[in-house]
Amino acid sequence: MATSDEKTRYSEAELAEFEEIILKKLAATNTEVNFIKETLSRKNDNGTDNTAVGSKTLEDGADVREKEQLSQSASRLQKFASQLEAALIRIKNGTYGLCKDTGKLIPKERLKAVPHTQQTIEAKMKAN
Numbered sequence: 001m002a003t004s005d006e007k008t009r010y011s012e013a014e015l016a017e018f019e020e021i022i023l024k025k026l027a028a029t030n031t032e033v034n035f036i037k038e039t040l041s042r043k044n045d046n047g048t049d050n051t052a053v054g055s056k057t058l059e060d061g062a063d064v065r066e067k068e069q070l071s072q073s074a075s076r077l078q079k080f081a082s083q084l085e086a087a088l089i090r091i092k093n094g095t096y097g098l099c100k101d102t103g104k105l106i107p108k109e110r111l112k113a114v115p116h117t118q119q120t121i122e123a124k125m126k127a128n
Contacts, residue, residue, distance in 0.1 A: 009094065018091060018112075022087050026081060040067060043067055097111055101119055
């Protein structure tokens, strides 16, 4: 069997395996984004439960901070989902698993851990 240095592309079976990993991560990410959005929409709808005036200001500050954190989390997750979707496109067009800097095949272990990556570890280290 050829080593990753000799191979220039992953097989259809390997690509199918990566696609399955990506689809699972994408589904989990989208579920999490939807949960955060639902949580944020519930926080915007306080109803009439909050009638106490004394602690209202502290609660408002905490609510604002929590909403900001949730919004930032949702934003990061949406970016991650976009990267996963782009990886699916690379699988379809035959460029998945190739380092965008060196053109070498990214090791299978790295792709399993970071399926949306477009760089080998070596290329990423040079870029940083």
